[in-house]
Amino acid sequence: MQPEEVDAARDAALAAIAAAADLEELKRVRTEHAGDRSPLALANREIGALPPQARKEAGQRVGQARGAVSKALAARQQVLEAEHEARILVEETVDVTLPTDRMPAGARHPITTGSELIADIFVAMGWEVAEGPVIEAEWLNFDALNLGPDHPARTMQDTFWTAGEGDAESGVVLRTHTSPVQARTMLSQEPPIYVVCPGRVFRTDEYDATHSPMFHQVEGLAVDEGITMAHLKGTLDHFAAQMFGEGITTRFRPSYFPFTEPSAEVDLKCFVCRGVGSGDSGAPCRTCRGEGWIEWGGCGVVNPRVLTACGVDAERYTGFAFGMGIDRTLMFRHGLSDLRALFEGDVRFTTAFGSEL
Amino acid sequence: MKAPVSWIKEYVDLPADVTTEQLTDRLTDLGLKLEAIHSAADAITGPLVVGQVLTMDPEPQKNGKTINWCTVDVGDANGSGDPQGIVCGAHNFQPGDLVVVVLPGGVLPGGFEISARKTYGHVSAGMICSARELGLGDDHEGIIVLPADAGKPGDDAFEVLGLREEVIEFEINPDRAYGLSMRGIAREAALAFAAPYRDPALRDVPEPNAEGYPVVVDDPVGCPVFVARTVTGFDPSASTPGWMVERITHAGMRPISLAVDITNYVMLETGRPIHGYDLDKLQGPIRVRRAVEGERMTTLDGNERTLSPEDLVVTDDSGIIGLGGVMGGETTEMSRATTNVLVEAAHWDAVSMFRTGKRHKVSSEAGKRNERGVDPTICPAAADRVVELLVELGGGTAGPGVTVVGSPPERASIKISDDLPARVSGIDIAPETVVDNLQAIGATVDADADGLTVTPPPWRPDITDPFDLVEEVVRIVGYDQVPSVLPREAAGRGLSRTQRLRRRIGRTLAGAGCVEVVSFPFAGDATFDALGLPADDVRRRTVPLANPLSAEEPAYTTTLLPGVIKAAARNIGRGAPGVALFETGTVAFPVDRGPAPIYGVDRRPDPAELEKLFEALPRQPLHLAVVLAGERERAGWWGEGRDAGWADAIGLVRLLGAELGVTVEPRQANRMPWHPGRCAVLVVDPSTGSGTPVELGHAGELHPQVCAELGLPPRSAALELDLDALMAHAADVVPGPAFSSFPLAKEDVALVVADDVPAAAVEAALREGAGELLESVRLFDVYTGAQIGEGSKSLAFALRFRAPDRTLTESETSAARDAAVARAAELTGAVQRT
Structure with missing residues (x-):
C-alpha cells in the first residue's frame, strides 16, 4: 500500500468515526476501519512482505495511522456512551405527580395528641404526669375531695355507679372527674407534688352536640410549702401561652368547688380576637361569641380538708388545683361545632389533624 | 335565679x-x-299602646264561637285619632276598660307579625293582647285588662306593663x-x-305570745325554729296585683292565687320558704316529727309518697299534713275558697331537706332553698311580712297569736390569722382590709393578739372554715388582683416508662397506617352476642352499672373490639374502601371483693385500709384493639391493591413487639370473634419473660358471621392485646449488638412436612440444628400441590451462615445445613426436597 493510500485509509477511518451517530454505528465503523479486514489491518499485514529497508518506514506509517484510528475510536466511544447514558436518563423520566398513596396514612386521635401536648407543657416545667383507674372508689372520687354523702355538689355531677351485690351499693363509680388521681397522688407521695392528670371521665349526660357521657379532662395539682393563688395564676398563664400563643392569659372569677377554697372559674383570653371581642370587620368574634374571653375550667386553692383526708400536713403545706375539659378545649381551639365528631371514629376527621397537635 | x-x-x-x-x-x-x-x-316590636274599649258587639259565628267586634280608642297612636276596629275572641272585658293593643306593623314574641287583615267579616286593624301573647306568662284565659289608672289611650304600653324591665x-x-x-x-x-342597703328581713315583729296556734316540735335538730301566724277573713276572690304578678313571673314562677303568690313573693324577697295552710282544715295542734317507716301521705302535687324515718313531717290530729320544708300536703292546702290562713315560717335542717328531696325526687323552689341553707333568724320577719301582705292585699285580719317554737342554732365562731388571706392568695392584703371585708359580708369580727375571731352572718351557713373566710376577703379585694407568679417546681422525672411506651405504641400504629379512634366503653349481652362469644366466655363477666344510659349496654366493657368494629363499619358505610383503626383504653373485669369502703375524711386512711379500697376496684388492664377492614393497600398505577387479612393483624403485633423489644410468637388458637382456623394467640417468648409463656391477646381474621353481622367486609382482620402485659416485657437496657463482617454463606432448603405442622416449629428446629454459625433463617415460600401430594406442604427456608472470626468453608456451611435439616426431620418429620 502506497503511503498516500495509508493516509487516505486513515482519513477515511477518522471521518467515519467522527460521523458515527451512535454506538451501533461506531461498532460497524470499528469493524470496517479497524477490524481484521480493514484496509489498515491489511496494510499492516503487507508490511512483512516489503523489502527490509522499506519495512521500517511503512511500519511506522501504518502504526501511526492505526494508532490515530484507535484513539479516535476510543474517544468517540466515550462520547457516544455518555450520550447514550444521558439519553437513557431522559427516557426514564417519570411523572412525579402520580399518586404515591399505596398505604393510606394513619393518625393518632386529637384527644391523645392534645393530652400529650398538655402533658409536655407541664413536664417541661418539671411536673410529672399522674394516672389512675377510670373505675374508681367512691371515697376517692367524692369523700376524700370534700364531697360528703350529703354534699349538694354530688348532685351537680350525675354519676355512673357500678352495681353492687344485690341491693348493696358498690362504693365504686365511673370517675366523674380526674380529681381522684390527685387524691391518689397525695396518698402515695410526700410533697412537693407537681402533677398533671389527663384522663377519661364519665357523667350521665345525654349524648348531643355539646354533651357526652364520656369526655376527657386534665387536672393539675401542686402541693408545696408557700403555694398561693399567685402560683396558680402564674402556672395557668404559662399553660395558656404555651397552648394558645404568647400574650394569651387567664382571668379568675369567684366560683365554688368543694375541693378548693378559695375557688375560681378560669377564663382564657380569646386567642382569636385576643380579648377584643370582635374581628377586623367589627362583627362579634365567633370563637368567644364577642365576650373576649372563653370559659376554660375551674381552679382554686386545695381545701385543707382534702389535704387532711389525703394525709398531707395542712398546717405546713398549701396547694392549688385546676381542671379543664380536653374535648371542650379542642372544640374551641379547632372551631368544632359538634363534640360527637371526636367519638365517631371517622378517619377523615382524625387524619385532618396531622401533627399539629 | x-x-x-x-x-x-x-x-x-x-x-x-x-x-x-x-x-x-x-x-x-x-x-x-x-x-x-x-x-x-326584646321580643316585641311596637306599636304597643294602651287602648280604651269604646264599643263591643258580640257576633256569634258558624263555628260556635262568639267573637267581639270592638272599636278601641288608641289616641293618636294610629296616626288618625279615629277609633280602631279590632276583632277579639276574648270576653273578659267590657266597654270602658283599658286594654293593651298592638297595632299593625308590630311584632309579638315568636316573630308574630301584626297587620290589618280581614277576619270574621271585618277588617281587624290590630290585636288586643293577652299576657301569653306578650311573653309575660302562661295566662291565656283572656286579654289583659289594665287598672283604670294605668294610663290613657295611646300611651306606650311597654312602660305601663313594665316590659322594659x-x-x-x-x-x-x-x-x-x-x-x-x-x-x-x-x-x-x-x-x-359600697351603696346603702335596706334589709327587707329587718323589721319590727310582734313578740311571741301564748295565743298563737299550738305547735309542738319533737325534733328540734330537724326543725330548730317554727313560727306560726294566722290571718282571718281573707278575701279569696281578691286578685294578685299586677306588680306582684309581674315580679313573680319575672322571677320565673307562676302566679297561682293571691295567698300563694304572697308566700312565693316573700320567699323570693327574703329567701325564706313559707307555707300557708287553710286554717279551717287544720285539726288540733301542729306537731313536727320524723316519719315512721312506711307512713304515707299525698303531697299537694297529687303524688302519694311512702315515707322514711329520716323524713321530717308536719302533722295535726288528722295525720300528716306536710313533708316539712319540701312540700305541703293535699288535705290542708290553700284553695280559692280559703278565707283563714295559717302561715308557717320554719327553719329546717339542710341535710335532712337534701335527703328527703333526693329520696322522693321532689324539686321545689322551697326545697331548693331549704337544702342549700336559709338564714335561720328571719322566720318571724318573713312570717310577719306574709301576714302584712295578706292583710293589705286580701283584706284579712292578722290574728293576735304569735307562735315561735325554738330558736336559731348557735353559730360557731372561726379563728383566723389576719395574714391568712394574704398567705393563701399571694396578694398583699393589709390586716385592716381583712377585717373590713369580713365585716362587709356581715360577719362579726373580734381582733386580739391571737388573730381574729369571726362569727359569720346567719345567712351564710356555708362559711365554716378559715379558708372560707379567705375566699370572702379575696373576692372583695378582687380576683383580678392575684399576681401571676410561676412556682419553683421540684426537679421532675419526666414521663414514666409506660407513658413513653404508650406514645411509642400509638406512633408505631399510626406509622403503619392505622387511625386512632375513641369509643364509649359500654357493652351488654347484645354486644357479646354479636361477637359470637360463648356463654361461659370470661368477657361476658362484666362490671355492671347501676344506672346505665342504655339498657342495651348496661356494663363497662371487657373488650375494645365492639367500639372499633362499630367505627370501622361506620367508615365503610360512609364509602371508605378500607380502614385500619385502633383504640387503646382500659377494660374492666370484676374482682368480687365486695363493696369499696367509705372512710371518714378527718385523717388519711391507714395502709391496710387503702389496700382494701384499692382491692375492691375492678381489674382494669389497658387494652389495644385494631380492626383492619377492606382495602389495606390501594390499587393504582403501580398495580393491584390488596385487602387486609389475618397476616396484617399478626404482622402489627410483631411490629409492636419489635418496637418494644419483645419477641411475640403467634400460636394457632380458636377464639371468637375470630375465624376458627385463622386466629393466633400471641405469646411472649418465654426466654424474654419470666420463663412461663404469657398470653398477650389474639389476632387474625374475624369470623365471617361476625363480619356479616357487624357490617364489615369479608375477611376483615382484628387484634386485641393486653398492653399492660406487653409493656411489662419491654426490653429495658438493650446490650449493644456485636456482628461479624466476614462473608455470608447462603443455603436454601425446601422441606416437606405435614399440613398441620406449624412453620414456626420447623423454623425452630432448623435454628436449633444449625448451631452457632446460623445468622438467620427466613421462610420465603410455601408450596402445596400435586408435586408434594395431598396432606403435605413444602416450606422453603433461606439459611444464612456466618462465623465471627473467619470465612466459612463450603464443607462447614453444608455440614451446618445438614444438621439443621436433620433436626427438622427429627422434630417435625420434615423431608428435604431435592
Whole structure:
C-alpha cells in the first residue's frame, strides 16, 4: 500500500468515526476501519512482505495511522456512551405527580395528641404526669375531695355507679372527674407534688352536640410549702401561652368547688380576637361569641380538708388545683361545632389533624 | 335565679349612672355569676299602646264561637285619632276598660307579625293582647285588662306593663344560697358599689305570745325554729296585683292565687320558704316529727309518697299534713275558697331537706332553698311580712297569736390569722382590709393578739372554715388582683416508662397506617352476642352499672373490639374502601371483693385500709384493639391493591413487639370473634419473660358471621392485646449488638412436612440444628400441590451462615445445613426436597 493510500485509509477511518451517530454505528465503523479486514489491518499485514529497508518506514506509517484510528475510536466511544447514558436518563423520566398513596396514612386521635401536648407543657416545667383507674372508689372520687354523702355538689355531677351485690351499693363509680388521681397522688407521695392528670371521665349526660357521657379532662395539682393563688395564676398563664400563643392569659372569677377554697372559674383570653371581642370587620368574634374571653375550667386553692383526708400536713403545706375539659378545649381551639365528631371514629376527621397537635 | 333589676334596687341605692351591665359585671366578679339578662321588650316590636274599649258587639259565628267586634280608642297612636276596629275572641272585658293593643306593623314574641287583615267579616286593624301573647306568662284565659289608672289611650304600653324591665338571671353556686333571694342579691350589689342597703328581713315583729296556734316540735335538730301566724277573713276572690304578678313571673314562677303568690313573693324577697295552710282544715295542734317507716301521705302535687324515718313531717290530729320544708300536703292546702290562713315560717335542717328531696325526687323552689341553707333568724320577719301582705292585699285580719317554737342554732365562731388571706392568695392584703371585708359580708369580727375571731352572718351557713373566710376577703379585694407568679417546681422525672411506651405504641400504629379512634366503653349481652362469644366466655363477666344510659349496654366493657368494629363499619358505610383503626383504653373485669369502703375524711386512711379500697376496684388492664377492614393497600398505577387479612393483624403485633423489644410468637388458637382456623394467640417468648409463656391477646381474621353481622367486609382482620402485659416485657437496657463482617454463606432448603405442622416449629428446629454459625433463617415460600401430594406442604427456608472470626468453608456451611435439616426431620418429620 502506497503511503498516500495509508493516509487516505486513515482519513477515511477518522471521518467515519467522527460521523458515527451512535454506538451501533461506531461498532460497524470499528469493524470496517479497524477490524481484521480493514484496509489498515491489511496494510499492516503487507508490511512483512516489503523489502527490509522499506519495512521500517511503512511500519511506522501504518502504526501511526492505526494508532490515530484507535484513539479516535476510543474517544468517540466515550462520547457516544455518555450520550447514550444521558439519553437513557431522559427516557426514564417519570411523572412525579402520580399518586404515591399505596398505604393510606394513619393518625393518632386529637384527644391523645392534645393530652400529650398538655402533658409536655407541664413536664417541661418539671411536673410529672399522674394516672389512675377510670373505675374508681367512691371515697376517692367524692369523700376524700370534700364531697360528703350529703354534699349538694354530688348532685351537680350525675354519676355512673357500678352495681353492687344485690341491693348493696358498690362504693365504686365511673370517675366523674380526674380529681381522684390527685387524691391518689397525695396518698402515695410526700410533697412537693407537681402533677398533671389527663384522663377519661364519665357523667350521665345525654349524648348531643355539646354533651357526652364520656369526655376527657386534665387536672393539675401542686402541693408545696408557700403555694398561693399567685402560683396558680402564674402556672395557668404559662399553660395558656404555651397552648394558645404568647400574650394569651387567664382571668379568675369567684366560683365554688368543694375541693378548693378559695375557688375560681378560669377564663382564657380569646386567642382569636385576643380579648377584643370582635374581628377586623367589627362583627362579634365567633370563637368567644364577642365576650373576649372563653370559659376554660375551674381552679382554686386545695381545701385543707382534702389535704387532711389525703394525709398531707395542712398546717405546713398549701396547694392549688385546676381542671379543664380536653374535648371542650379542642372544640374551641379547632372551631368544632359538634363534640360527637371526636367519638365517631371517622378517619377523615382524625387524619385532618396531622401533627399539629 | 332570676331577679328583676327594679326589685333588687328596692333594697339598695345604687349610683344612678350604674348600668345593668356594670351591675352584673361587678356581681360576677363577686361570685354571683351572670347567666343572661332578659327583657320581655326584646321580643316585641311596637306599636304597643294602651287602648280604651269604646264599643263591643258580640257576633256569634258558624263555628260556635262568639267573637267581639270592638272599636278601641288608641289616641293618636294610629296616626288618625279615629277609633280602631279590632276583632277579639276574648270576653273578659267590657266597654270602658283599658286594654293593651298592638297595632299593625308590630311584632309579638315568636316573630308574630301584626297587620290589618280581614277576619270574621271585618277588617281587624290590630290585636288586643293577652299576657301569653306578650311573653309575660302562661295566662291565656283572656286579654289583659289594665287598672283604670294605668294610663290613657295611646300611651306606650311597654312602660305601663313594665316590659322594659330587665331581669338578671344568675347562676347561684352552692356557697351562695343567699343569692336565691332579692335580699341576698341586693346585699351583694350594695357590697359591689359600697351603696346603702335596706334589709327587707329587718323589721319590727310582734313578740311571741301564748295565743298563737299550738305547735309542738319533737325534733328540734330537724326543725330548730317554727313560727306560726294566722290571718282571718281573707278575701279569696281578691286578685294578685299586677306588680306582684309581674315580679313573680319575672322571677320565673307562676302566679297561682293571691295567698300563694304572697308566700312565693316573700320567699323570693327574703329567701325564706313559707307555707300557708287553710286554717279551717287544720285539726288540733301542729306537731313536727320524723316519719315512721312506711307512713304515707299525698303531697299537694297529687303524688302519694311512702315515707322514711329520716323524713321530717308536719302533722295535726288528722295525720300528716306536710313533708316539712319540701312540700305541703293535699288535705290542708290553700284553695280559692280559703278565707283563714295559717302561715308557717320554719327553719329546717339542710341535710335532712337534701335527703328527703333526693329520696322522693321532689324539686321545689322551697326545697331548693331549704337544702342549700336559709338564714335561720328571719322566720318571724318573713312570717310577719306574709301576714302584712295578706292583710293589705286580701283584706284579712292578722290574728293576735304569735307562735315561735325554738330558736336559731348557735353559730360557731372561726379563728383566723389576719395574714391568712394574704398567705393563701399571694396578694398583699393589709390586716385592716381583712377585717373590713369580713365585716362587709356581715360577719362579726373580734381582733386580739391571737388573730381574729369571726362569727359569720346567719345567712351564710356555708362559711365554716378559715379558708372560707379567705375566699370572702379575696373576692372583695378582687380576683383580678392575684399576681401571676410561676412556682419553683421540684426537679421532675419526666414521663414514666409506660407513658413513653404508650406514645411509642400509638406512633408505631399510626406509622403503619392505622387511625386512632375513641369509643364509649359500654357493652351488654347484645354486644357479646354479636361477637359470637360463648356463654361461659370470661368477657361476658362484666362490671355492671347501676344506672346505665342504655339498657342495651348496661356494663363497662371487657373488650375494645365492639367500639372499633362499630367505627370501622361506620367508615365503610360512609364509602371508605378500607380502614385500619385502633383504640387503646382500659377494660374492666370484676374482682368480687365486695363493696369499696367509705372512710371518714378527718385523717388519711391507714395502709391496710387503702389496700382494701384499692382491692375492691375492678381489674382494669389497658387494652389495644385494631380492626383492619377492606382495602389495606390501594390499587393504582403501580398495580393491584390488596385487602387486609389475618397476616396484617399478626404482622402489627410483631411490629409492636419489635418496637418494644419483645419477641411475640403467634400460636394457632380458636377464639371468637375470630375465624376458627385463622386466629393466633400471641405469646411472649418465654426466654424474654419470666420463663412461663404469657398470653398477650389474639389476632387474625374475624369470623365471617361476625363480619356479616357487624357490617364489615369479608375477611376483615382484628387484634386485641393486653398492653399492660406487653409493656411489662419491654426490653429495658438493650446490650449493644456485636456482628461479624466476614462473608455470608447462603443455603436454601425446601422441606416437606405435614399440613398441620406449624412453620414456626420447623423454623425452630432448623435454628436449633444449625448451631452457632446460623445468622438467620427466613421462610420465603410455601408450596402445596400435586408435586408434594395431598396432606403435605413444602416450606422453603433461606439459611444464612456466618462465623465471627473467619470465612466459612463450603464443607462447614453444608455440614451446618445438614444438621439443621436433620433436626427438622427429627422434630417435625420434615423431608428435604431435592
